[in-house]
Structures are given as C-alpha cells and as structure tokens.
Amino acid sequence: MAYERAEIVAGAAVLAIAAAFALYAVQGSGVVSQPSSYPLTASFRSVEGVNVGTDVRLAGVKVGTVTALSLNPETFFADATISMRNDVALPVDSTLLVSSEGLLGGTFVEVQPGGALEVLEPGGEIEDTQGAVSLITLLMKFAGGGGEGNAVPDATATP
Numbered sequence: 001m002a003y004e005r006a007e008i009v010a011g012a013a014v015l016a017i018a019a020a021f022a023l024y025a026v027q028g029s030g031v032v033s034q035p036s037s038y039p040l041t042a043s044f045r046s047v048e049g050v051n052v053g054t055d056v057r058l059a060g061v062k063v064g065t066v067t068a069l070s071l072n073p074e075t076f077f078a079d080a081t082i083s084m085r086n087d088v089a090l091p092v093d094s095t096l097l098v099s100s101e102g103l104l105g106g107t108f109v110e111v112q113p114g115g116a117l118e119v120l121e122p123g124g125e126i127e128d129t130q131g132a133v134s135l136i137t138l139l140m141k142f143a144g145g146g147g148e149g150n151a152v153p154d155a156t157a158t159p
Helices: 002-029 135-144
Strands: 037-044 055-058 061-071 078-085 095-100 107-112 128-130
Touching: 037 061, 037 095, 037 128, 055 078, 061 107
Parallel strands: 055 107, 095 128
Antiparallel strands: 037 078, 055 061, 061 078, 095 107
16 A cells, blocks of 8 residues: 555656656747747748757847748748847847857857847848858868969969
C-alpha cells in the first residue's frame, strides 16, 4: 500500500514537471505571441539560418521574435513577420539585419534603430533590411582572388 502511494506521488510529480517544461517550450518558441507585443513585417533577400522563433535583438537584448516566414512569389524575397515588445518603439528608418553569433553559433535578427522622430505603427513594414551573408561565399571570394579586376598584368607582353 505504501508503495502504491509513493508511485502515485512520483508519477504526479513527473507529469507536473513535464507540463511545466512543455509550457515553457511553447512560450519560448514564439508560436504563441505575447499579448504585450505588436507585429512588424520585413522582406529579406536571404533569411538563411532564421526560423520561426528566432530572436530579434536590439543592442544584444531580446526585444522580439520571428513569428512567420514565407516566400513572396512576385519578388522572390523572404517575407518575415516579427513580434516586437510594446515598450520598444522603433523609428520608421530602422534597419533589420540577419546576424550570426559567431562561426559556430546560431543566427538572430538584429535591429538597428534609425534616427527619425516617427515610429512604426503595429503592422508596419521595415523597408531597410540586410539578408544573411554566407560564410562559404565570402571564403570563396577571398580564395578566388575576387574576379577579373584583380588579374596581374603580364610583364612580358608588349603594348
């Protein structure tokens, strides 16, 4: 009888911990938007490494989350919807950049605020964006010498 009671208590504790972990995971994933946030949209040339739930940071502090990504079939750009905290009012000339935490780190969206006096309204669009920069592409450009403009002239050739 004592074993049954202990097993029931242990099972209930495991279920409570699992439910708390699931709630934490759903809130942190960005699937459920916070009520104290507002949506903004932006179009990127490339969002490589960005997924739904990716952090949006301002000065290294998380101020939002990517809530939706889709391909625009007319422009062939990636349209992103982000959820920003209500206490962060971005100027209309702000910039969004896809940034990397390091060579092996993850990717996040960085906000660089502009200097305009007008602020973006909920549902507004951030027009100035910079997509992801591929490390492999940069290395290939460096290793390849940068193209035709860097060719060394032949000293033996006559004009």
